[in-house]
Amino acid sequence: xxxxxxxxxxxxxxxxxxxxxxxxxxxxxxxxxxxxxxxxxxxxxxxxxxxxxxxxxxxxxxxxxxxxxxxxxxxxxxxxxxxxxxxxxxxxxxxxxxxxxxxxxxxxxxxxxxxxxxxxxxxxxxxxxxxxxxxxxxxxxxxxxxxxxxxxxxxxxxxxxxxxxxxxxxxxx
Amino acid sequence: xxxxxxxxxxxxxxxxxxxxxxxxxxxxxxxxxxxxxxxxxxxxxxxxxxxxxxxxxxxxxxxxxxxxxxxxxxxxxxxxxxxxxxxxxxxxxxxxxxxxxxxxxxxxxxxxxxxxxxxxxxxxxxxxxxxxxxxxxxxxxxxxxxxxxxxxxxxxxxxxxxxxxxxxxxxxxxxxxxxxxxxxxxxxxxxxxxxxxxxxxxxxxxxxxxxxxxxxxxxxxxxxxxxxxxxxxxxxxxxxxxxxxxxxxxxxxxxxxxxxxxxxxxxxxxxxxxxxxxxxxxxxxxxxxxxxxxxxxxxxxxxxxxxxxxxxxxxxxxxxxxxxxxxxxxxxxxxxxxxxxxxxxxxxxxxxxxxxxxxxxxxxxxxxxxxxxxxxxxxxxxxxxxxxxxxxxxxxxxxxxxxxxxxxxxxxxxxxxxxxxxxxxxxxxxxxxxxxxx
Numbered sequence: 180x181x182x183x184x185x186x187x188x189x190x191x192x193x194x195x196x197x198x199x200x201x202x203x204x205x206x207x208x209x210x211x212x213x214x215x216x217x218x219x220x221x222x223x224x225x226x227x228x229x230x231x232x233x234x235x236x237x238x239x240x241x242x243x244x245x246x247x248x249x250x251x252x253x254x255x256x257x258x259x260x261x262x263x264x265x266x267x268x269x270x271x272x273x274x275x276x277x278x279x280x281x282x283x284x285x286x287x288x289x290x291x292x293x294x295x296x297x298x299x300x301x302x303x304x305x306x307x308x309x310x311x312x313x314x315x316x317x318x319x320x321x322x323x324x325x326x327x328x329x330x331x332x333x334x335x336x337x338x339x340x341x342x343x344x345x346x347x348x349x350x351x352x
Numbered sequence: 353x354x355x356x357x358x359x360x361x362x363x364x365x366x367x368x369x370x371x372x373x374x375x376x377x378x379x380x381x382x383x384x385x386x387x388x389x390x391x392x393x394x395x396x397x398x399x400x401x402x403x404x405x406x407x408x409x410x411x412x413x414x415x416x417x418x419x420x421x422x423x424x425x426x427x428x429x430x431x432x433x434x435x436x437x438x439x440x441x442x443x444x445x446x447x448x449x450x451x452x453x454x455x456x457x458x459x460x461x462x463x464x465x466x467x468x469x470x471x472x473x474x475x476x477x478x479x480x481x482x483x484x485x486x487x488x489x490x491x492x493x494x495x496x497x498x499x500x501x502x503x504x505x506x507x508x509x510x511x512x513x514x515x516x517x518x519x520x521x522x523x524x525x526x527x528x529x530x531x532x533x534x535x536x537x538x539x540x541x542x543x544x545x546x547x548x549x550x551x552x553x554x555x556x557x558x559x560x561x562x563x564x565x566x567x568x569x570x571x572x573x574x575x576x577x578x579x580x581x582x583x584x585x586x587x588x589x590x591x592x593x594x595x596x597x598x599x600x601x602x603x604x605x606x607x608x609x610x611x612x613x614x615x616x617x618x619x620x621x622x623x624x625x626x627x628x629x630x631x632x633x634x635x636x637x638x639x640x641x642x643x644x645x646x647x648x649x650x651x652x653x654x655x656x657x658x659x660x661x662x663x664x665x666x667x668x669x670x671x672x673x674x675x676x677x678x679x680x681x682x683x684x685x686x687x688x689x690x691x692x693x694x695x696x697x698x699x700x701x702x703x704x705x706x707x708x709x710x711x712x713x714x715x716x717x718x719x720x721x722x723x724x725x726x727x728x729x730x731x732x733x734x735x736x737x738x739x740x741x742x743x744x745x746x747x748x749x750x751x752x753x754x755x756x757x758x759x760x761x762x763x764x765x766x767x768x769x770x771x772x773x774x775x776x777x778x779x780x781x782x783x784x785x786x787x788x789x790x
Contacts, residue, residue, distance in 0.1 A: 250669070250691075252624070285734060285752075286709070286734075287670075287693075287709070288650075288663075288693040288694050288707050288736045288737070289560060289561065289694075289736065289737065289781075289782065290561060290604060290605040290618070290649045290650045290663070290693070290694065291647065291649060291650065291663055291665075291670055291693045291694075293560075293574075293581075293602070293604050293605070293649075294604075294618065294620070294625075294626040294647040294649050295647065297602060297620045297624055297626065298624040298625065298647065299624075300624070301622075301623060301624025302624060305624075320580070320581070320602075321581065321602055321620070322558075323560075325535070325537075325558055325560070326533070327532060327533055328533060329533075330531070330532040330533050332733070332734070332752075332754055332755065
């Protein structure tokens with residue numbers, strides 16, 4: 180009978196600090212406004228009463244978002260019209276800083292989509308700047324495919340999720 | 353800690369040599385060729401380890417589950433057993449095991465040491481040659497009984513396949529809960545079999561793409577907690593978090609170098625493009641590795657640290673490129689239809705796993721490091737993010753089926769066979785497989 184080959188291993192301590200798993204206060208992610216209001220691309224003015232210069236005025240009457248083609252960062256013609264309205268409004272109400280959020284649809288891998296939506300945000304920022312909005316008023320952030328507004332898994336949703344949203348600072352989003 | 357590990361490794365290596373000598377005649381017969389994609393899993397009998405309580409049976413249950421999930425072994429139902437093992441120190445009645453077609457037999461015993469630790473002894477037998485393949489013993493605190501089971505599973509796997517195992521490993525991943533448009537994401541960690549689930553972040557910020565350090569003690573990941581999404585380091589044991597680098601813009605897609613001394617990642621440039629940077633964790637210096645007007649992301653080191661594969665759309669659409677670890681000579685290696693992203697270098701160095709998008713589907717595949725020999729392992733509506741088991745034989749990834757509400761984790765053998773769902777309490781994405789401890 181062979182002897183058992185002796186192997187003594189460490190006490191196998193896999194100690195964690197449990198304190199990390201604090202009661203998770205899930206941060207409420209405020210959905211983007213225009214989608215909630217059922218507005219399509221460009222959010223063409225629909226005559227909803229809103230105080231001129233308010234964030235509601237911007238979202239409803241100007242249109243807070245533009246949309247992109249698949250895997251594209253080109254500002255489309257319809258998007259150029261929306262951004263021209265945004266720039267005009269922002270130039271009129273110069274007290275707002277803005278954050279441009281870049282988003283992607285789910286039809287790409289996670290890391291690539293972070294980069295793609297960052298490029299969309301930058302293209303949107305550059306277009307607004309070309310329309311006279313001071314660059315130092317504009318911040319950008321990229322959400323990749325992590326913040327969809329439409330959650331079906333076909334093209335009708337993907338086209339809504341490929342977007343750049345202009346958020347007025349302090350307006351909540 | 354380090355000193356102790358080194359001591360342990362020396363002892364382990366010594367013992368292994370002895371076990372090999374004991375098993376040489378048996379190995380020639382009792383061997384699974386894992387490279388061929390085993391059609392018939394090896395029938396194996398895993399008897400309950402003798403113990404005064406149920407810990408022996410619990411350990412063998414975990415061993416059986418590991419072996420079965422590997423797809424290489426078919427544990428035989430205990431109701432078919434003829435011999436009842438009453439003394440694991442003496443040879444079993446081999447005929448009782450060959451007659452139920454058990455090619456391999458596992459016996460063992462668990463006792464408690466005076467200091468309260470468990471002592472687990474196990475033997476692996478080749479029933480047809482009537483020889484012991486290996487015999488080992490392990491000591492561990494009682495609460496770590498599952499790790500004993502995983503280490504023994506790795507020993508069985510290694511002795512019967514000639515490849516190192518992957519059962520004594522963990523998975524870090526992104527736990528996802530809540531509706532899709534308000535998804536809460538937390539870093540989570542678990543054993544490779546889904547046991548010992550634990551969350552590492554509280555869900556107040558989006559966290560993505562966790563990756564293990566080679567020591568398994570740290571995770572690098574991306575978090576939105578600071579306003580600008582950036583790459584962080586997390587010490588698993590202490591929970592200590594640290595921002596990696598001092599960059600003005602978004603940093604993302606981090607991965608450790610094989611020696612654990614560097615992190616390679618993407619940095620968003622002011623113009624909206626992304627380039628790859630390397631940060632030395634000791635000197636805190638950063639080096640730019642790519643400089644293109646394109647998206648360069650998802651960098652991954654070769655296991656020898658000399659090369660980096662990454663995703664770039666510099667050629668128009670996303671494809672996989674390989675360059676020197678200093679950024680030299682970037683060369684495109686993927687040329688098939690569709691787009692390629694998320695390259696991950698195999699721990700064995702011979703293959704790169706990737707996500708491919710083609711004809712409206714997402715595929716997980718592998719190719720040689722020069723781009724030749726592309727093989728698709730799995731095709732689906734939405735799946736991505738391969739990660740390798742430390743032995744380079746199994747790949748885990750995440751998948752979202754059409755019409756489902758969230759992603760789940762799956763593993764598949766390099767042969768394209770034996771797909772398995774990895775159970776998680778909530779939805780799961782971005783799995784990263786840890787190295788083996790030793």
